[in-house]
Amino acid sequence: MKNKKVIITGILGQDGANMAEFLLKNTDHEIYGMMRRSSNPNFINAKAFKDNPRFKFVFGDLGDEVSLDSLVKEIQPDYFINFAANSFVGISWNMPLQVFDTNTLGVIRSLEAIRKFKPDCRFYSAGSSEEWGDVEYSPQNINHPIKPRSPDGASKAAARHLIKVYRESYGMYAVHGILFNHEGTKRGEEFVTRKISKGVANIYHSLKAGDLNFNPISLGNLHSKRDWSDSEDFVEGVWLMLNQPTPKEYILSSNKTHSVKEFVERAFSAARIMGCWLNEDNPEKMVYAMPVLDDVEYAALVVVDPALYRPAEVDLLWGDSSPIRSELGWSPKSSFGDLVKKMVEYDIKNFS
Numbered sequence: 001m002k003n004k005k006v007i008i009t010g011i012l013g014q015d016g017a018n019m020a021e022f023l024l025k026n027t028d029h030e031i032y033g034m035m036r037r038s039s040n041p042n043f044i045n046a047k048a049f050k051d052n053p054r055f056k057f058v059f060g061d062l063g064d065e066v067s068l069d070s071l072v073k074e075i076q077p078d079y080f081i082n083f084a085a086n087s088f089v090g091i092s093w094n095m096p097l098q099v100f101d102t103n104t105l106g107v108i109r110s111l112e113a114i115r116k117f118k119p120d121c122r123f124y125s126a127g128s129s130e131e132w133g134d135v136e137y138s139p140q141n142i143n144h145p146i147k148p149r150s151p152d153g154a155s156k157a158a159a160r161h162l163i164k165v166y167r168e169s170y171g172m173y174a175v176h177g178i179l180f181n182h183e184g185t186k187r188g189e190e191f192v193t194r195k196i197s198k199g200v201a202n203i204y205h206s207l208k209a210g211d212l213n214f215n216p217i218s219l220g221n222l223h224s225k226r227d228w229s230d231s232e233d234f235v236e237g238v239w240l241m242l243n244q245p246t247p248k249e250y251i252l253s254s255n256k257t258h259s260v261k262e263f264v265e266r267a268f269s270a271a272r273i274m275g276c277w278l279n280e281d282n283p284e285k286m287v288y289a290m291p292v293l294d295d296v297e298y299a300a301l302v303v304v305d306p307a308l309y310r311p312a313e314v315d316l317l318w319g320d321s322s323p324i325r326s327e328l329g330w331s332p333k334s335s336f337g338d339l340v341k342k343m344v345e346y347d348i349k350n351f352s
């Protein structure tokens with residue numbers, strides 16, 4: 001029997017790379033990792049699999065239907081997994097058109113390529129809890145109303161509707177599973193978790209060298225709450241969603257929620273750096289600090305920079321992933337504590 005073929009977009013990003021690693025380890029499928037042509041690509045997330053004989057890089061762009069059409073026509077994939085997106089919510093106010101072009105029109109271009117050239121190919125595109133934004137209840141389930149608070153959330157919500165339209169109009173196997181926040185050692189530094197774990201590693205190494213002149217980590221809103229999981233657990237859930245008898249959309253989440261402030265505390269504690277909060281009554285002036293001299297002087301570990309606040313914030317995300325756990329048998333291996341520890345320890349070890 002011929003090996004199945006899988007196209008993964010966003011291959012150099014966290015989820016694309018984790019998906020490729022998962023499939024190369026657990027299936028005998030051939031993996032085609034789609035990347036954009038760029039003069040200076042960063043292969044750091046692909047180092048574990050880029051030389052695997054069942055893996056191949058292919059060039060394509062969600063903004064260019066000609067490239068998507070050619071790839072689907074030539075490869076004849078059995079699965080098309082779309083992890084390419086402009087996924088940084090914070091920047092989506094600055095480039096809403098580009099965000100929609102990639103996150104929404106890119107999904108239509110992918111669906112059209114599949115519809116025209118390989119209509120039985122199974123399609124997954126990453127949906128987001130950002131679509132629920134201004135939440136009405138917690139924990140949020142798959143029926144939560146769509147109320148995005150950012151161009152990013154709106155672009156993903158539109159993609160979700162389009163995928164449903166293609167599923168119902170053409171009988172395509174197309175799903176838009178909702179992913180709550182998911183992180184790990186391949187996460188980009190623009191996201192708060194990696195910004196914190198890298199910042200902690202920097203402070204750890206300064207302290208180890210006896211240098212107290214380190215830069216504190218500057219953060220925005222410390223009080224927003226997120227349902228954080230490990231991306232490596234999520235790719236397994238996505239694969240389950242793609243291999244059901246009929247397409248059905250699920251949520252992937254940890255079923256717990258934690259504040260950014262709590263992430264900070266856990267991250268410093270994983271590095272055995274003890275801090276305490278100052279000015280807690282004023283969110284814009286809060287500082288996480290460590291005592292230096294007899295509890296009199298403090299060295300700031302984290303400071304708040306109100307310029308990092310968003311024009312509109314999603315205050316609380318908290319998912320209910322019980323349906324995929326009971327119906328498809330998915331269960332995450334990593335807890336919140338495991339995730340924070342893994343990221344901080346990795347960044348301390350690989351600090352340069």
Ligand code: G4F
Nearest residue numbers: 087089128129130180181190191192193219220221224308
């Ligand atoms: O890490 P974040 O940038 O992730 P955010 O906005 O929740 O989005 C991530 O998860 C979504 C799913 O829920 C995905 F759709 C999306 O693509 C992405 O993967 O920010 C998390 C929270 C926010 O409330 C933000 O205001 O952290 C707060 N925050 C506080 N200081 C900060 C910072 N976020 C960033 N990126 N940088 C800060 O300095």
